[in-house]
Amino acid sequence: MNFIDEAFLEVRAGNGGAGASSFRREKFIPFGGPDGGDGGKGGDIIFRVNQNKNTLIDFQNKRVFIAKNGRPGSGKNKSGSAAEDLILDIPKGTVVYDDISNDELLDCCDANTTYVIAKGGDGGQGNARFKSSTNQAPRKFTLGFEGEIRFIRLELKSLADVGLVGFPNAGKSTFLNKVSSAKPKIGSYPFTTLRPHLGTIQGSDSSFVIADIPGLIEGASEGAGLGIKFLQHISRTGLLLIFVDLFSSDDLDPVKQIQLLKNELSAYKDDLTQKVSWVVCNKIDLIDSDKLQFHSKCIQDTLKISEQDIFFISAATGEGTQKLLQSLEEVISQYKSDLA
Ligand SMILES: Nc1nc2c(ncn2[C@@H]2O[C@H](COP(=O)(O)OP(=O)(O)OP(=O)(O)O)[C@@H](O)[C@H]2O)c(=O)[nH]1
Ligand SMILES: [Mg+2]
Structure with a gap:
């Protein structure tokens, strides 16, 4: 197996799903009111320190990692589901840098530890949240927040004495x-x-x-x-x-x-x-x-x-x-x- 000790990645966390704008419509219930649910959270990108890995070869060919977006909310106050996090295994001893600022972000010395490296965006709010005494039928809803995007450099440094x-x-x-x-x-x-x-x-x-x-x-x-x-x-x-x-x-x-x-x-x-x-x-x-x-x-x-x-x-x-x-x-x- 090739030994690779440096890698450059782009990680894109998922966007939050949009909130829904919807109204309850049922027979015999006039003015059913807003029932748009919230959007789900976008997936995080997570680094997991894996004791069994000793090279960064997994990141040699594939360099862009994108987590899924959260699902949008829907009527009947249904929230959209949150997207799964994307977990990337890295070897113990990897040091993670922001490739733009060159700042050291993480020094992964402990096995089985996880770090969120790019946070998924929160979901937007459905129109049910905007109901108030003065506005019983709001159409307003918000879009989901964008997930973080980061350019990362990984360096593997052996943990020898x-x-x-x-x-x-x-x-x-x-x-x-x-x-x-x-x-x-x-x-x-x-x-x-x-x-x-x-x-x-x-x-x-x-x-x-x-x-x-x-x-x-x-x-x-x-x-x-x-x-x-x-x-x-x-x-x-x-x-x-x-x-x-x-x-x-x-x-x-x-x-x-x-x-x-x-x-x-x-x-x-x-x-x-x-x-x-x-x-x-x-x-x-x-x-x-x-x-x-x-x-x-x-x-x-x-x-x-x-x-x-x-x-x-x-x-x-x-x-x-x-x-x-x-x-x-x-x-x-x-x-x-x-x-x-
Ligand atoms: N006689 C003798 N030969 C030695 C000794 N140590 C190493 N050698 C020989 O020196 C040569 C080089 O040894 P290596 O251990 O491969 O040297 P290295 O420092 O790891 O070399 P690189 O991997 O090329 O940096 C080999 O032929 C060894 O057998 C020693 O103490 N005595
Ligand atoms: Mg040698």
């Missing part, structure tokens, strides 16, 4: 495969990962979710490689892991990788360098301990990153991953309790 960022081939997917039951594809070629993958880690006391996104390269913020649009999936994580390939070529040494990745993160609209981030140096199984010490010192001295924020692992063998996961569990549960 930890985000992985790194150059292609740094080993992000290998790590997620090793530590969770998620199975993103692994490959020795760049851009193996083409869409975000989420994996749940069961720690000793709590669980947390890690998001693996496609690799970043220099100039991604200007569209190089797969660009930086996937950063939306890590924009609300509590922490980022900057994945570094210790075995890459000299012109892309660990310090250079971190610098370039941070440039791209800062170019994203929310400036993701403001987030807490740790450096994860991967592929320790491929280098000797002198080289490892050397890289560790360079990262600390050049980038002023403290030793406790740097982790050395081998995603392939699993070495060092337990220590990293324990530290993640601690900091994420602290972060969540601060938010609560």
Whole structure:
């Protein structure tokens, strides 16, 4: 299935039905009086957060959604029936924007919640409502109100706690495969990962979710490689892991990788360098301990990153991953309790 994380829609709620203008006409009852009923309400357009959906693909082809109008009122004081609401299922983590003002309207974090995004118009009043002591036979009635029309942009942002960022081939997917039951594809070629993958880690006391996104390269913020649009999936994580390939070529040494990745993160609209981030140096199984010490010192001295924020692992063998996961569990549960 295709993974679609942005959609543009037009939603049109139903109009209210008109009120009726009618008079009671029965044998032997002269001057029966007005008996026009009210119109029914137009259907609302409702977003329902559906746990089982994980893409906005439903909105890729069909973009205009129109709810039905309310039925008009009729004689004998009969009200018109209200139209059914039109319910649209969206995945958890969808953020809803007004596409004209760009205002954020909703952040749909809770499953099974419903939100009225466009309200149906109320029905008009029938002439029975306008009867008064001075006007016993009013013909007046009102039309129904128009339903709301909105232009909407949907953005799906994964609800992960930890985000992985790194150059292609740094080993992000290998790590997620090793530590969770998620199975993103692994490959020795760049851009193996083409869409975000989420994996749940069961720690000793709590669980947390890690998001693996496609690799970043220099100039991604200007569209190089797969660009930086996937950063939306890590924009609300509590922490980022900057994945570094210790075995890459000299012109892309660990310090250079971190610098370039941070440039791209800062170019994203929310400036993701403001987030807490740790450096994860991967592929320790491929280098000797002198080289490892050397890289560790360079990262600390050049980038002023403290030793406790740097982790050395081998995603392939699993070495060092337990220590990293324990530290993640601690900091994420602290972060969540601060938010609560
Ligand atoms: N020796 C060794 N190889 C590793 C390690 N981690 C990953 N690899 C290899 O590095 C290559 C890239 O790994 P991936 O996990 O696909 O890298 P990625 O960061 O997800 O790459 P993209 O999806 O392209 O961004 C694969 O051939 C892996 O087998 C490691 O710790 N040690
Ligand atoms: Mg990958």
